[in-house]
Amino acid sequence: MKLLVFAQRLDPDESQMNAIALADRLRETHGYDIVLHATDGPAAQMVRDRGFRFVPAPDVTYHPAPQRMAALRRLVRGEGPDVIHAWDGWQGLEAYYAVHLRLGVPLLISDLNADVTRYLPRNVPTTFGCAALAEAAAELGWRFPMTLPMPVDTRTNAAEAVNGAGFRSRYGMKDGDVMIAAVAERPDASASGGTIRAIEAIRTLGQNLPLKLVLLGESDTDVNLRARVDAANRHLYREAVILTGAMPDPREAYAAADIVVGTGGSALRGLAFGKPLVVVGAAGFAATFTPQTAPGFLRSGMRGTGEGRFGGSAMLDALRPLAQRPQLRAQLGAFGRDFVVENHDFGRVAAQLAACCNAAKSGAASRMGDLVDAARTAFYVLRERRFRVAARTTVPGR
Known part of the structure; x- marks a missing residue:
């Protein structure tokens, strides 16, 4: 043809x-x-x-x-x-x-x-x-x-294809730090975006857990986003949230991450790297990608809509067990990789x-x-x- x-x-x-x-x-x-x-x-x-x-x-x-x-x-x-x-x-x-x-x-x-x-x-x-x-x-x-x-190109988007350890070293990750990778979105007036809710979740969970949120993309120049990041870091007395700036090839960040927060293409890329995933969406939506939720996310294109509650409770509920349980992260990461290979x-x-x-x-x-x-x-x-x-x-x- x-x-x-x-x-x-x-x-x-x-x-x-x-x-x-x-x-x-x-x-x-x-x-x-x-x-x-x-x-x-x-x-x-x-x-x-x-x-x-x-x-x-x-x-x-x-x-x-x-x-x-x-x-x-x-x-x-x-x-x-x-x-x-x-x-x-x-x-x-x-x-x-x-x-x-x-x-x-x-x-x-x-x-x-x-x-x-x-x-x-x-x-x-x-x-x-x-x-x-x-x-x-x-x-x-x-x-x-x-x-x-x-x-998704599952050959080039794979943990063994790039140097995740090098990324962690460049950004000062210590042994035991749990790195969460997310694509930085521009915040809006309602503060309903996944980026904002991820930052607020780190403010809460980061008081007791060694979390590092790495925000990927060009939105590091956004004054409002920068202000939220600085406020979270001051609150925790450490650099818990990092803005990378523009990354034409963010694969190292995905390979370095312990958890990925995303939607659509960024969510699929995180799964391709064998990382546990929290899918975010409109109206406060956040849910962990699991064998139980996978069919719904396949049907929706890795998106979701919440019930209009713009607080971070759904994000906290999704991130807390992943941050605390390395074995759960490994199990869900392996499942996610198989899912992407099979469907995308x-x-x-x-x-x-x-x-x-x-x-x-x-x-x-x-x-x-x-x-x-x-x-x-x-x-x-x-x-x-x-x-x-x-x-x-x-x-x-x-």
């Missing part, structure tokens, strides 16, 4: 890296002929190194963009792909109006958002990151919703993507359904003024 992968900008962020890696697996394992079409960026050389064609898309300041649509149409006419895989919603819109409606080329859209993107066409095969989103899309009228879990490994997800591409190629939506769907989609986009300003910054992979 000849597959044209239509992505955004080839920056080295997690989303674009997943698009490249999955395309590579389809080529290597399933024999696909891959053409990648995206705005040029730092990751373009990685595409070329992997041996499939890269055709740059125009650099634009907003989406959907007529220039990108025209370039895609020319490319499709020249290449004759069997299927176009639009990686995320804006590429989906551009491919839908540029080539699917006009030329009848089969289209597969991957909606990468944490919620169903309602302005996307409902008559086009669309993948969602978890079963709960696919079910929600079906209820909203999507005719061909499918599940495509977030992929790149090879397994690529096989699911191949099935989705085959379904898109063989599916036949009615012409009338396409026309009605096109009108509905245009109405939603125009009504909500859903014109995306193209990102021009590089986001570190998590």
Whole structure:
């Protein structure tokens, strides 16, 4: 099968890296002929190194963009792909109006958002990151919703792949310190984010336990977050909370951690390193990843919603036993690693993507359904003024 992968900008962020890696697996394992079409960026050389064609898309300041649509149409006419895989919603819109409606080329859209993107066409095969989103899309009228879990490279995201001991040494970890790794989020006014609740939990538990909370990412420049970190450290009379700053490759931190706090992709990465996990979410949600909770998290995409209690009680209840019981950490870490390999490994997800591409190629939506769907989609986009300003910054992979 000849597959044209239509992505955004080839920056080295997690989303674009997943698009490249999955395309590579389809080529290597399933024999696909891959053409990648995206705005040029730092990751373009990685595409070329992997041996499939890269055709740059125009650099634009907003989406959907007529220039990108025209370039895609020319490319499709020249290449004759069997299927176009639009990686995320804006590429989906551009491919839908540029080539699917006009030329009848089969289209597969991957909606990468944490919620169903309602302005996307409902008559086009669309993948969602978890079963709960696919079910929600079906209820909203999507005719061909499918599940495509977030992929994880379980070879490079593994404890033995990087030097966790070196990270602990650089940040002054002592023998017996229990390190908790979390991606730093920007705090909001409600202080409901997982980062804030993790800091508050350390203020409490750190009085009796040798805990170190390491916050990964660029939010170290946020004044409010820095103030909370400083207050927690003053309260405990030691550096119990550490801000690392930007980390383009945070794998050493995950390898060094004893516990990971996260959601979505960061949660899966922690599990891939064999670490016990506390999944955080909206409205005060926090729960330990266990054999009992795993099916629900698989269905929800490693996310959760609490009951609106914004205190840290759920976080405390999850962290306390993990901090106190090394054997429990080892057991849950081993279980989590097996879970990721079984459900999210790149090879397994690529096989699911191949099935989705085959379904898109063989599916036949009615012409009338396409026309009605096109009108509905245009109405939603125009009504909500859903014109995306193209990102021009590089986001570190998590």
